[in-house]
Amino acid sequence: MSAGRREVPLVEVRGIGVRFGGLQALDEVSFAVGQGEFVSVIGPNGAGKSTLFNVISGVQRPTSGEVLFDGEPVRRSRPDLVHARGVGRTFQVARPIGSLTVRDNVLLGAGGHRLRGVLSSLRPRSRDRALQLRVDELLELAGLTAVAHRPASEISPGDLRRMEIARALGDEPRLVLLDEPAAGVGSDGLTPLAELLGRIRERGVAVLLVEHYVGLALSLSDRAVVLNRGRLLAVGDPDEIRGNQAVIDAYLGTKRSRADGGVQQSTGSEHEG
Numbered sequence: 001m002s003a004g005r006r007e008v009p010l011v012e013v014r015g016i017g018v019r020f021g022g023l024q025a026l027d028e029v030s031f032a033v034g035q036g037e038f039v040s041v042i043g044p045n046g047a048g049k050s051t052l053f054n055v056i057s058g059v060q061r062p063t064s065g066e067v068l069f070d071g072e073p074v075r076r077s078r079p080d081l082v083h084a085r086g087v088g089r090t091f092q093v094a095r096p097i098g099s100l101t102v103r104d105n106v107l108l109g110a111g112g113h114r115l116r117g118v119l120s121s122l123r124p125r126s127r128d129r130a131l132q133l134r135v136d137e138l139l140e141l142a143g144l145t146a147v148a149h150r151p152a153s154e155i156s157p158g159d160l161r162r163m164e165i166a167r168a169l170g171d172e173p174r175l176v177l178l179d180e181p182a183a184g185v186g187s188d189g190l191t192p193l194a195e196l197l198g199r200i201r202e203r204g205v206a207v208l209l210v211e212h213y214v215g216l217a218l219s220l221s222d223r224a225v226v227l228n229r230g231r232l233l234a235v236g237d238p239d240e241i242r243g244n245q246a247v248i249d250a251y252l253g254t255k256r257s258r259a260d261g262g263v264q265q266s267t268g269s270e271h272e273g
């Protein structure tokens with residue numbers, strides 16, 4: 001960045017509030033994600049992490065505040081419009097099409113608007129070939145080549161999570177929102193997942209990661225956003241977050257080490273590890 005020129009963040013969350021009846025699920029939450037930045041969103045159960053993802057991806061209309069992409073406000077909360085601006089996401093509960101192969105599940109993600117735009121100048125046969133190569137590349141990226149032809153219903157939870165991420169990457173997103181990708185993967189699945197997340201980082205795709213395995217999340221992140229009861233408790237680099245007393249009191253203070261070296265919070269949401 002040249003001196004005096006302020007780079008516009010990829011995404012800016014400005015004063016977001018979400019109210020469900022009498023419950024303030026998010027309250028005046030503001031932070032930004034830069035191009036290619038890896039940011040974790042951590043906090044105890046019910047802190048508002050998924051609600052925040054729903055706002056950013058256009059599923060949930062905020063009660064107050066706004067989200068900006070490339071400095072421009074998103075005027076209508078519509079997932080299709082947000083997706084078209086380059087936002088992919090995975091969900092807390094995986095959503096595979098179990099009867100389709102892993103390859104076809106990933107292919108579904110690669111058929112979207114943005115990638116079609118990139119390939120539109122090609123003849124149909126070349127386009128199809130380019131799409132298939134893109135799927136091959138995503139399968140390799142996610143360590144799924146060996147299970148590519150198996151039905152999604154038959155693969156391990158760890159493979160399933162990485163398949164969902166590969167699918168979310170299919171339409172050339174500039175930002176992916178990953179909601180608890182380590183949930184249920186088991187200790188065997190953590191290393192391939194961490195490798196995939198590291199590769200996404202290297203490709204310059206920005207990541208917002210909600211993860212209860214805080215050790216894993218912080219080890220990959222440029223910065224972390226900590227939520228507690230809908231409010232922003234802290235934003236900082238991993239070392240600042242680990243040393244922040246308010247974060248330790250509200251969240252990290254309950255940590256327990258796991259045999260795999262990760263840290264998962266004992267806050268009532270126990271995922272199989």
Ligand SMILES: Nc1ncnc2c1ncn2[C@@H]1O[C@H](COP(=O)(O)OP(=O)(O)OP(=O)(O)O)[C@@H](O)[C@H]1O
Nearest residue numbers: 020023025043044045046047048049050051052269
């Ligand atoms: N559609 C909804 N209607 C009413 N309340 C909701 C709704 N969605 C979320 N909530 C409430 O809003 C609060 C924040 O929920 P949210 O799922 O965003 O938290 P979270 O940090 O993602 O939690 P977890 O770690 O358990 O997934 C919770 O108290 C939850 O019960």
